[in-house]
Amino acid sequence: MRLIRNPWLTATTALVIGIAVGFTSQVHAENESRLPIDEVRLMSQILERIKQSYVEEVTDEELFESAIEGMLSGLDPHSDYLTPDDFKSLRESTSGEFGGLGIEIILDETGFVRVVAPIDDTPAFRAGMQSGDLITKIDETPVKGMTINDAVSLMRGKPGTDIVLTIAREGENGPLEVEITRDIIKITSVRSRMLETGYGYIRISQFQERTGPDFVNAIESLRDEANGELNGLVLDLRNNPGGVLQASVEVVDALISEGLIVYTEGRTANSDSRFTARSANPSENVNLVVLINGGSASASEIVAGAVQDHKRGLIMGTQSFGKGSVQTILPLDKDHAIKLTTARYYTPSGRSIQAQGIVPDVIVKPGKLTQQDSEPYYKEADLAGALNNDQEGGTEADSETEQTEADLAERDYQLYQALTLLKGISFFK
Template structure:
């Protein structure tokens, strides 16, 4: 008798939910209500009842229904999820630029946590976490069997506390154990500096609500530092996991004068959107190189795809992540929300980003440059060291002049060495950026002809 009451209650509740959804979602489609799968609902109710009666421990109705909701969404794709009150608040804080944790963007892959990208100036980045790392253990607890939400909750904690991650990294023979000290993550999404006179560098680590306005400030400062204009700009989107769609549109619009930036397509009318550029290029047509890699996802791919399709920039690096779906955050009762995939992104030329990514115009892999040990110059023999060698006319005068200016010569050598040392750190520290700067110089020369 009790089971029948539960069945009737559940069926009534589910019917109410479906009718409500039918009214909201299909209101503009001639008020059609979807056909209810009564047989499947009967199966669901029967399983629900058996869990209530037979499970080894008592489970509340609220907990079971929340599990059911989470299961429905997680079965759709890796990005759809149910956000309870706590998770909804964390999402809102994250897009504003300050939150607690390690500083990594992650998703779930084959039961393990995959690092999409570490965020700049965070504990994870400083500890050496890399895009593509597979997290298999959190402290001594296996990740297998956890939901993504559970894994993220373990990784977050009190600032100053430690956590050990066991990482499987491509190319490493053994799993790596990395200790990270948690901290409050304050993300400054835009950073800039001058690479060389006339050539600017801007790094966007994440797309937040204020990223576009911060980008404008950075460009204006670079112009001011370079006598009012730039010969070229490197825009670095490597390991940028994405963020707010409006920020991606704003960043793209900064460098485009006209045309489509991105459009979305989905099943419902509200999911079909088009974003166009306004008639102003803040960089003034100066050449651009955009850096991307496998950690560049979502909003980063929108920017790279738009600038590539409009031939506004050269895209350099490696193929991007391929996250081209749109998630809508729909608040529901109890201060919770539904995060659900409602559309796909398309570049101006109609390319789908989803599972495809953006192929760079120029493929440049990350490499490590090591110094080559040169032999001692004192043991190298040249023509001038041979006894009785034929001297150049005027050599005697030159010798006297060289002896007189030996100190000046040493100074010149020191200055040349300092200049060489100035070039070497960039190629050692960031080979891809070094190549981008060289490319930018060539583009600048061509554009001035």
């Protein structure tokens, strides 16, 4: 049998093979641009060497999880790999109830864990932990070299059990040991009270899902208590480590009637966003002072920056933490996710807060006001036979106000100064 060649079939086949070869080369080039082959090969070799030669047997799962954690932690202090337990804890912390000590922490550039802020009315807060404390040991385990997840896992535990944190604190000659009893952390995000007649106080300890509506309710409650005559408001964001971005937007929205609140910019289109105020303004432009300090971070800085840029109120205290980045939770499957820094946020005027923070309009450092107990001057009322005042009222109320202010100055000097400033603003207006 004679083989008859079909020239068209041959040509067509050759053409198809040629296209396939060209396409394969193009795909290979694109893959190389996306995935560095040499580095992947090196990673594979390292994994194999570890499996063969490490002193203890290690699984592929453990190696890959460690590799993922290393990749993310090497980017910045806030990108992280979330295991199922980590993801659950994140959801709990934003909803307002979780177990632990009650501190917001980051991994410091020194390799130790630094406290951003203790959260109000938590075991860490009651034990005296402070913003800026550097945790060097958790019980007897040195912290240096740990991942942030390792540190969090060690600090978690059964409520009622004790833990000892060894910390380095600025101004102290040596390390301090702080014993803390673990507890279920239930955070009341918004608290409010009247400082004195006409002047209200709202404390936001952390930005959670309900913070915006709770803040509006607090303003309305204070106005009702003041019979509609709310002359000034202190918004206390000291040691507030941040939280839900949308909650900070809602708080600013309750303070201004129009304009940009915050915007974000990243490398991808869905990282860019702009948040603007609606026409409603529950605060009705009441005189405002916002208190911040080095423990005020992230969402707290969004609020302070917007208030400052819109000249809605005065920022008082000390320079804030300087976390101006946005983290996005990117699910990998139903049980795992990564928390990745995807954008920076900017104040309405275009300022980036990242690694800079908010500088207060009025800098007031923490302190104590010591008042003189003795009064060196005699008054008319002290003279023998002095005439009584023929008009009623005033003296007792004024005395009570003076005593209240003196107590406040002794307890919280920064808050005392904020109240004094509000009174001055109200007077001149």
